[in-house]
Amino acid sequence: MVTSINPLSKTFDISDSEKAELLQIIHNRYEFDFTGYSEASLKRRINRFADLKNMNNFFELKNGLLNNESLFFDxxxxxxxNxxxxxxxxxxxxxxKEKIFPYLETHPYFKIWHAGCSSGExxxxxxxxxxxxxxLDNARIYATDLNQNVLSQAREAIYPARYFQEYSQNYINAGGKNSLADYYVTNSGMVKLDQQLSRNMVFxxxxxxxxxxxxxxxxxxxRNVLIYFKQPLQEKVFQLFYDSLCMFGYLALGSKETLQFSKLFDRFEVVDKKEKIYRKIA
Ligand SMILES: C[S@@+](CC[C@H](N)C(=O)[O-])C[C@H]1O[C@@H](n2cnc3c(N)ncnc32)[C@H](O)[C@@H]1O
Known part of the structure; x- marks a missing residue:
């Protein structure tokens, strides 16, 4: 959801050194490390957060985050x-479906990890x-995120119905065989997805x-997670994915991210150049 901010209510902009201090404080207090996130986007979002909370200066922001855990989760x-x-x-x-499902079909039981799954869509x-x-019966799907709020939404599988016209079109374009409406019920402007879908899912x-x-x-x-990370952090996450894949397992990054500049690139073959799908081969 997009929240609009009245530009007249703008209070202050955090400096680079204040941002560095804030990230260090957060790391020490909550063990969340944002220092590897892309600078410009992170700074913009910190400023936006301070505006939304009507904070007047860096001191308020720093002390608020240090002393109020629920503010930190906001x-x-x-x-x-998200x-x-x-x-x-x-x-x-x-x-x-075309390039990975034939491989999954050869396994009586297989595991999929959606890293940075947001609210579960x-x-x-x-x-x-x-x-x-x-x-689906052969699958175990692990869906993870660092944000507890989106994970709660994912577990509930309840979404605003107004998005579903577009989602139905996406489903058809993705090669869906039935109708997306077969998988949900609508009530009071909200959609609840069929619980059978999450039978083998762990959030x-x-x-x-x-x-x-x-x-x-x-x-x-x-997908759409690593774009917010600087290169060294991306590399660390690629190593984590490499270590978490079985031999000949697949890594699917989607069109916006790439493994091309990673030192692990040679350990994978490119399965789909546009969709950035890779297979671990060494
Ligand atoms: C833009 S959403 C992408 C959701 C979904 N993968 C997609 O492509 O539609 C990015 C998600 O990454 C999550 N994220 C950001 N940093 C993360 C981290 N360090 N560990 C796990 N998830 C993270 C965010 O909380 C957010 O839900």
């Missing part, structure tokens, strides 16, 4: 971008695709910056 919500949608970039799902889209290809908190590998996967999907 901060996490604001500085991490925008998502069902069947986002439909061509991605087509490519997954992405793993639910995957579950629908798997179901339509008779693969849990995982911070890509500090948490370790927690399983071995046949497919890892991480």
């Amino acid at each position: 901060f996490v919500q604001e500085v991490t971008v 925008v998502t949608e069902m069947f986002r970039d439909p061509s991605f799902y087509k490519a997954v 992405e793993p639910y889209s995957m579950a629908i695709m798997l179901k339509e290809n008779n693969l 849990s908190s995982h911070n890509l910056v500090v948490d370790r590998s927690f399983n071995e996967f046949h497919l890892i999907v991480c």
Whole structure:
């Protein structure tokens, strides 16, 4: 949801040194490390947060975050971008179906990790695709994010109905075989997704910056997350994904991110250049 800010209410802009101090304080107090996030976007979002909370100076911001845990969780919500949608970039799902499902079909049981799943639209889209290809019963889907608020929404699987016209079009463009409406009920302007879709799904908190590998996967999907990270942090996360993939497992980044500049690039083959789908081969 986009919240508008009245430009007249603008109070102050954080300086580079204040930003560095704030990130250090947050790291020490909450063990959340934002120092590897892209500078400009992070600064813009911190300023926006201070405006939304009507803070007048850096001191208020610093002390508020240090002493008020619930304010800190609002901060996490604001500085991490949570925008998502069902069947986002439909061509991605087509490519997954054509190029990865044949591999998954060879396993009686397989594991998928959606890293940075936001409010769940992405793993639910995957579950629908798997179901339509008779693969859902063989799947275990782990959907993780660092933000507890979006994870709660993901577990509930309740979304505003107004988005579903666009999602239905995405679903058709992604090669959906039925109608998206087969997978939800609508009530009072909200949509509740079929609970059968989450039967083999686990939602849990995982911070890509500090948490370790927690399983071995046949497919890892991480889209629209690494664009907010600077290169060294991206490299760290690629290592985590490499360590978490089984041999010949797939890494699906989506069109906006690339593995091309990573030192691990040679350990993968490019399966789909446009959709940035890679396979671990060494
Ligand atoms: C723009 S959303 C992408 C959602 C979905 N993957 C998609 O493409 O539609 C980015 C998500 O990454 C999450 N995120 C940001 N930093 C993270 C981190 N360090 N660890 C795990 N998730 C993170 C955010 O909370 C947010 O939900």
